[in-house]
Amino acid sequence: MFEYMTFLNPAVLIGLLAAAIPVIIHLLNLRKLKKIEFSTLAFLKELQKNKIRKIKIKQWLLLVLRVLIVLLIVFAFARPALRGLSIAGTTSAAKTTAVLIIDDSFSMSVLSQRGSYFNQAKDFAKQIIEQLKEGDEAALIFMSDENQQPKLTNNFNSLIEELNQKEISFTKPDLNKVITLAAQLVNRSNNFNREIYLFTDFQKNIFPSEEIKSDLSELLNENIKLYSFSLSDKTVFNLGVDELKVNNQIFEKDKPITFLVSVSNYSQQNVQNGVLSLFLNGKRAAQKSFDADAGKSVVVDVDALSDATGFIDVAAEIETDDIEQDNRRFNSVFIPDKIPTLIISDESASSRFLKLALQTVGNDKIKFDEKNSNQLAALQLKNYDVIFLCSDNVFQNIEKLNQFVKDGGSLVVIPSVNADLNKLNSNLQKLNLPLASGYAGKMNDKSLSVQFDKIEFNHPIFLNLFRKDDKKNIESPLINYFIKYSTQGKGSSIITLTEGSSFLSEYKLGKGKIFFFNTAFDAGWSNFALKTIFAPLVVKMVFYLSQKENLQNNLIAGETISIDLNKINSAQIKVVRPDSSADFINIDLVNQKFVEYTNTDLAGFYKIFSGNELIDNIAVNNEKSESNPVYADEKDFEKYLEQLNFKGNLIVVDKNKNPLETINQARFGSELWRAFLLIAIILAVIEMTIARNVKKDLEGINN
Structure with missing residues (x-):
């Protein structure tokens, strides 16, 4: 069955008027037959009437055929087509x-x-x-x-x-x-x-x-x-690696890193003794078995050591199943080699213990420069990961330090030995930190001192510093001179004094972090710098602060990578994709701070190069809803x-x-023009045959 016929070239239908031509010609050519009287053959009159009747029928048939031929030709050129019906040999033309x-x-x-x-x-x-x-x-x-x-x-x-x-x-x-x-x-x-x-x-x-x-x-x-x-x-059997989290916040070469891997069983059968492998830079670093019930998820914790520094490719992988693409998940960590550190100090007494602490790990792990406050304006701060500010005389360049932190750098503010509270508060205000309320105690007078009260041992800077049983038995330094200070809800207090002030507090500013000590690293203020905890804590702090918070490691394929140009020195960057193909992007360092990269249809690692230097390594993963x-x-x-x-x-x-x-x-669009044309040809042949027959009949009568 079909719904209706339509015409692909309907303008030609005006030619239907031509169907009137055979009718007009027929009417004009009507002729009366001559009457012939037969004196002796009266019976022939009846025969003549019969022939004339047959001739008239044939003439009307010819008229119908000629009209039909014209109609069919016009219809053929108008390209008739049927909707909803397929006829063999007719569909190709629409x-x-x-x-x-x-x-x-x-x-x-x-x-x-x-x-x-x-x-x-x-x-x-x-x-x-x-x-x-x-x-x-x-x-x-x-x-x-x-x-x-x-x-x-x-x-x-x-x-x-x-x-x-x-x-x-x-x-x-x-x-x-x-x-x-x-x-x-x-x-x-x-x-x-x-x-x-x-x-x-x-x-x-x-x-x-x-x-x-x-x-x-x-x-x-x-x-x-x-x-x-x-x-x-x-029915599909599929397990997927849904998440790969890094549990550490501090990364060091040859030190354990804990990864939390979420594996979901999207199939209808339980899985026992599944195998999860962890790869660092393409080498298997750990392996662990797991069980996952049908329709359930399980979190597998895996520890691994890295013998390399820099950006580390991390991949968690399970065994093969019906959908291969979700059997791997990616992450990236950065293990610093030499952490570039800057000390700003105007007097040696304010920084000498700090420098001694940093030297305990050697120049192969922490490389520090020391500059005075007058040199700050000429420095390229983006070349440093951590800055120790042991001077109050930075008011003219405090905005520069502020921007350094917002761009992802880390700043440690330490009062100078001869701290000026007004200058210190002016700097704190510019850094959007709480202001100090005054001094407590006396310098070089240990007759009245306070100690540590509360310590946030879960903070990353204390990780692996102590044996678990010894954590609560830290020998507190004696602090006889300090600045009264409170976080006022803006940050978190890592160490609190018995007097109630925050000894060490942490703040977030933009992409970076700020630590604030309320005591100078000087024996006249306290014996903190002389305690065994001092050097390890300072070093751990540097490692913690050097880690960049990379929110882009949770990117899903198709999402945009935002490339920070803060540490770019060339006019072009290169993005190497997971399939080893590369995209080159020209940049304007004067007017651009970020570049958005959108060609992220593949899961894996996107490596950002400035020249030959790898400046970022972004892990992109699949959308886990595809696994179900x-x-x-x-x-x-x-x-x-x-x-x-x-x-x-x-x-x-x-x-x-x-x-x-x-x-x-x-x-x-099953077009019928071929059929219409074929029928017209057949009718034309019939018309010619009948026309010849009529002509002979007429000649016979006339004779």
Whole structure:
């Protein structure tokens, strides 16, 4: 059955007026037969009447045939087409616009008896492209490609080549976005057949999580056909590494690093004695077994040592299953080699114990420079990770220190031996820190002193400094002169004195940190610098403060990497992608502080180079919702289309049958012009035969 006939070239229908020509000619050529009287053959009169009657019937038949021939020729040129009916040999002529949506998310990598879902999608798409004809046009849209700008083309070889080269993406698919994009494309076409093809496993995560507010009824109107191919056909066994966290906040060479790895069992069967491997810079550094019940997650803690410094690639990996892409997860840590440190001091008494403490680990771990406050203006602070400020005379350059911290540097503020409270408070105010309320005690007078009261032993600077049993037995220094100081809710107090003041406090400013001591590192103030805890604590503090908080290590494929240009000295940076390909970006160091990099469709490590120097290492991971093999059914998809106010025709294609037959049966535009022309030719032959016969009959009567 078909709904109706339409014409692809309706302007030609004006030619139907030509059907009147045979009628006019017939009327003009009507002739009366001569009467011939036979004197002796009266019976021939009846015979003559019979012949004339037959001739008139044939003449009317000729008139009908000639009118039909004209009508059929005009109809043929008007290109009649049937909607909703496929007739063999007639479908190829109607011009088609086909937009093919391919789900390239990594859940499509599941292997079935026909191959991976993704390869099946590409094969079906190739079949459809290969049967397109001259005058047709097509476009490819990939569901996970955030930056695509597809265009309709009649270069079908280029589309097939694009399909051949396309690989699985780690970016989260967006069904709503690609359906809208496809609808916009087909509506730009003037072709009769406007078709959208959707190849996907219909994993539920492709549907929008929020209520759809789009009304696509104008784009997805009655002239659109949407063919859906559901490619999932098996129960999937899959475990995924959902998270890889670093439990440490201080990283040192040859010191243990603890990683917390979350593994989820998305299958319907329990897993026992699964194996998790941890790799550092591509080498297996640890291995641990785990059990995971069906539908549950488990956290596996793994310790590993790194024998290298700098940026370390960290990867957690489990054994193979139906979906390979989520069996690895990535992170990156930075283990400093030589930590560049700056001491700003105007008098040796304010910094001598500090320098002695830093020298205990040798110049191979902490490399420090000492400058006075007058030299601060000329210094490139971005060349340092940690700055110790042991001077009050920095008011003119305090904004420079403030920006250093905001950009990710760390600052330790220590009162000078002869601290000026007014200058100190002025500096604290510029750094957005609480102000000191005054002095307590007397310098060089130990008759009245205070000690440590509360210590936050869970803070990273105390990690591995003491045996667990000894933590509560630290010998407190005697502090006889100090600044009355409180965090006032702006920061956290790491060490508190019995008097109530904060001895050591920590603050966050921008991307960096600030530590504040309320006591100078001088024997006239306290004996803190003479205690065994002093040097290890200062060194640990430097390692802690040198660590950069890298929020970008939780990036998901497709998200933007923000590249900080603070430590860039060249006019171009290079981004090496996980597949070893490279992108080069020209930058303007005068006007730019950040560069946004968006080509992050792969999971793995994105290494940022300035010249030959590696300045950052960003770990990008897959969207974990792709790991859960829960699939939508036909009703779910129909409900989604209802929300879009879809007005077109949905055709569900069974991949186990011949898809092209299904498409041809449903396709618009079975053109009938060949049939009309063939019938016209047949009628013309009949007309000529009858016309000759009539001519002979007329000659016989006239004779």
